[in-house]
Amino acid sequence: ADAIHPGYGFMAENDKFVDICNDCGINFIGPSSEAIRRMGNKSVAKETMRNAGVPVIPGSIGVISDSESAVKLCKEIGYPVLLKAVAGGGGKGMRIVSSEEEMKKSFSLVSNEAESFFGNPDIYIEKLVQGSRHIEIQLIGDKFGNVIHLNERECSIQRRHQKLIEEAPSPA
Numbered sequence: 001a002d003a004i005h006p007g008y009g010f011m012a013e014n015d016k017f018v019d020i021c022n023d024c025g026i027n028f029i030g031p032s033s034e035a036i037r038r039m040g041n042k043s044v045a046k047e048t049m050r051n052a053g054v055p056v057i058p059g060s061i062g063v064i065s066d067s068e069s070a071v072k073l074c075k076e077i078g079y080p081v082l083l084k085a086v087a088g089g090g091g092k093g094m095r096i097v098s099s100e101e102e103m104k105k106s107f108s109l110v111s112n113e114a115e116s117f118f119g120n121p122d123i124y125i126e127k128l129v130q131g132s133r134h135i136e137i138q139l140i141g142d143k144f145g146n147v148i149h150l151n152e153r154e155c156s157i158q159r160r161h162q163k164l165i166e167e168a169p170s171p172a
Contacts, residue, residue, distance in 0.1 A: 003027035013040060043086045043124040059126035067107035071100050073125055080128040083107065085114030091161035092117045096128060133172055134158065 004026055006012040018033035031039075039045045043062050050056050058077045063086060064070045074081055074097075083106055085093025093114040097103050107123075115121035134155040141147035154170035155163045 001026060003029055005029040015040065041086050042084060042088065043122070046124070057126045057129060060124045062124065063122040064107075064125055067104050070103050070107055070125060074100070074103060077125075077127050080130070082126045082128050083110040083123050084126060085110065085118055085120070086122040086124055087118035087120040088114060089118075091158070093123070094161050133170075134163070135170055135172060136166075 015033040015036040018028045021028040080098040083095045111121045138150040152170045153168035157165040
């Protein structure tokens with residue numbers, strides 16, 4: 001085969017699979033392994049966006065290593081916050097925390113969930129934006145720098161942080 005399109009899901013988001021394809025001389029139709037590594041780790045993705053001048057939700061810069069650091073940050077940004085697995089997805093490894101007491105109880109639970117689900121215990125914090133809508137914009141680009149957008153879609157109807165309905169165009 002000259003090229004492979006991984007479809008959607010696990011193989012499409014696996015940087016090691018992209019490296020294997022490249023090592024075998026097979027064109028991978030999708031993002032580079034470096035792009036997958038950067039965007040697959042949510043704290044690195046957020047830092048990449050911040051460095052590019054993209055506004056991001058207040059929260060930790062990088063991984064939060066312990067509940068004491070988490071409590072200190074939350075005193076600065078305020079509650080409620082989301083504790084999130086850096087390698088997370090599908091609504092797993094996330095917990096809303098509304099107080100210092102909850103943070104002390106939840107920190108190790110989320111870290112353990114992250115390790116169990118994703119093989120990575122690292123977590124980060126984002127300020128919870130209540131009453132917001134989840135709007136996504138899909139982009140397609142090629143290696144020559146051509147990029148187009150596929151308009152927006154509404155993904156606000158969720159259960160346990162997992163999208164249930166994706167509607168395009170967004171009614172918002």
